[in-house]
Amino acid sequence: MRTAYSVETVRAAERELIARLPEGALMQRAAAGLAAVCAGLLRKVYGARVVLLVGPGDNGGDALYAGARLARRGAGVTAVAMDPERIHGGGLRALLAAGGRLADGVPARADLVLDGLVGIGGRGGLRPAAAALVERIPAGAVVVAVDLPSGVDADTGEVAGAAVRADVTVTFGAYKPGLLIDPGASRAGVVRLVDIGLSLPEPEAEALQDAEVAALLPVPTASSDKYRRGVVGVVAGSSQYPGAAVLAVSGALRGGAGAVRYVGPAADAVLARYPETLIGRGRVQAWVVGPGLGSGRAAEVAEVLADPVPVLVDADGLRGLDPEVLRGRPAPTLLTPHAGEAAALLGASRQEVEAARLTSVRALAVKYGAVALLKGSTTLVAAAGGPVRVNPTGTPWLATAGSGDVLSGLTGSLLAAGLDALDAASVGAYLHGLAARRAASGAPLLAQHIADSLPEAWRQHP
Numbered sequence: 001m002r003t004a005y006s007v008e009t010v011r012a013a014e015r016e017l018i019a020r021l022p023e024g025a026l027m028q029r030a031a032a033g034l035a036a037v038c039a040g041l042l043r044k045v046y047g048a049r050v051v052l053l054v055g056p057g058d059n060g061g062d063a064l065y066a067g068a069r070l071a072r073r074g075a076g077v078t079a080v081a082m083d084p085e086r087i088h089g090g091g092l093r094a095l096l097a098a099g100g101r102l103a104d105g106v107p108a109r110a111d112l113v114l115d116g117l118v119g120i121g122g123r124g125g126l127r128p129a130a131a132a133l134v135e136r137i138p139a140g141a142v143v144v145a146v147d148l149p150s151g152v153d154a155d156t157g158e159v160a161g162a163a164v165r166a167d168v169t170v171t172f173g174a175y176k177p178g179l180l181i182d183p184g185a186s187r188a189g190v191v192r193l194v195d196i197g198l199s200l201p202e203p204e205a206e207a208l209q210d211a212e213v214a215a216l217l218p219v220p221t222a223s224s225d226k227y228r229r230g231v232v233g234v235v236a237g238s239s240q241y242p243g244a245a246v247l248a249v250s251g252a253l254r255g256g257a258g259a260v261r262y263v264g265p266a267a268d269a270v271l272a273r274y275p276e277t278l279i280g281r282g283r284v285q286a287w288v289v290g291p292g293l294g295s296g297r298a299a300e301v302a303e304v305l306a307d308p309v310p311v312l313v314d315a316d317g318l319r320g321l322d323p324e325v326l327r328g329r330p331a332p333t334l335l336t337p338h339a340g341e342a343a344a345l346l347g348a349s350r351q352e353v354e355a356a357r358l359t360s361v362r363a364l365a366v367k368y369g370a371v372a373l374l375k376g377s378t379t380l381v382a383a384a385g386g387p388v389r390v391n392p393t394g395t396p397w398l399a400t401a402g403s404g405d406v407l408s409g410l411t412g413s414l415l416a417a418g419l420d421a422l423d424a425a426s427v428g429a430y431l432h433g434l435a436a437r438r439a440a441s442g443a444p445l446l447a448q449h450i451a452d453s454l455p456e457a458w459r460q461h462p
């Protein structure tokens, strides 16, 4: 599990460790790890041109001490301060003693730029003095962010105004949620974690890795039959959108349930493509309701919600949901909105949801007493308490019509197979992203090809 911790949690762990260590030891650990990563990125340290952008806090101190280490190995290191009056004194002395220099402006050429403007102490968008330095980062230089890209909110991934776009981020002690969640995640590049010995409690966010997904996949045993494996019911499609029913069923057939039952007006289209599908009402272990329903279908959604089994509500099924009804359900509910649908559910704007994805997904879970999966550039899954799950496999190629229908069928199938709602949603998003990467491999994909690649994505986790 990749785990991420809030600034408050990191600060508390840092205080506890600092109390037990000689003064400055923690910053030296951070700087040593940072310098090692930089040295690895430079083909040759000796003679390399390194520029340090130095802010007024300890983030700047890390950059200066790492710069001193590189200068001692023969790099030409130039520091530029955001506010020369408030530069980290110890760090500056170390840099100058190692042969580095302090300059007024950013040099026109560099092999590597260290962004030490702000780290976890940053608040809001970058101030003009910092933004002006970022603008002058020489083209072609490798940009390494110290702890996190300056301008990214460590706790949420929000970016208000200017922010550094790093090739590599070297983060200390723990991942911060903002490094895993967009728009911050896309500013961070490759994230390298330097262990500085912090001991940490429960994380704020976490991302399942291959092995955890493998352990959660429902695999039949000798005593399985199709009913024991779980039946998933799909209420989807309309005369206007019959394809959504076909796509939801395509995902459901590949999610590990023993059978898929389709209920709705697109049975002919579904059967023409998937003769394996059962048609009409009957007992199920989980429902998927919503893809391609169109309008005027609230009674069918209500009927599904009245069944005391897990229900995944997607797309048109999300219209006008009553929080009280969902809270009163005896079985879990899983909501899978994109940002626009989440905005309607929260009474916010789409822009507000996209700018604050972590807060939004938590708010959905709390308001509706449900597990919420917020789709988009980093898919997030939240329950009312506990860490938010961040999906690490997404790809922008997924932004194609019908891919969400495949996801809802797949995830509903995992629910019917017995995964709890948080795991079904996390595993569904994980396999969906992996399948899309395989199906696309660098070219536009069709939603049906995501479904076709699901078995391969699944097999990658024996």
Ligand SMILES: NC(=O)C1=CN([C@@H]2O[C@H](COP(=O)(O)OP(=O)(O)OC[C@H]3O[C@@H](n4cnc5c(N)ncnc54)[C@H](OP(=O)(O)O)[C@@H]3O)[C@@H](O)[C@H]2O)[C@@H](O)CC1
Binding pocket: 010, 011, 014, 026, 027, 030, 055, 056, 057, 058, 059, 060, 062, 117, 118, 119, 120, 121, 122, 123, 124, 125, 126, 127, 130, 146, 147, 148, 172, 173, 196
């Ligand atoms: N935690 C750990 O375990 C370890 C932490 N370590 C390191 O310490 C870092 C945290 O250091 P920190 O607390 O000094 O804060 P930091 O990120 O340098 O920023 C504060 C300064 O920035 C300024 N400023 C704020 N917002 C701004 C903005 N928008 N635009 C421009 N400026 C802004 C703010 O100004 P002020 O508000 O005071 O005027 C203040 O001066 C951490 O990220 C890691 O690198 C490691 O060394 C060891 C292990």
Ligand SMILES: Nc1ncnc2c1ncn2[C@@H]1O[C@H](COP(=O)(O)OP(=O)(O)O)[C@@H](O)[C@H]1O
Binding pocket: 315, 338, 374, 375, 376, 377, 378, 379, 394, 395, 396, 397, 398, 399, 400, 401, 402, 403, 404, 405, 406, 407, 432
């Ligand atoms: N920029 C993006 N990066 C990664 N994944 C994306 C991006 N945009 C959309 N997606 C994913 O594509 C899918 C789109 O689902 P949805 O919006 O419901 O589309 P549709 O209704 O056409 O099926 C979701 O899984 C979502 O997470």
Ligand SMILES: [K+]
Binding pocket: 059, 115, 116, 117, 118, 119, 145, 146, 147, 148, 149, 150
């Ligand atoms: K930084």
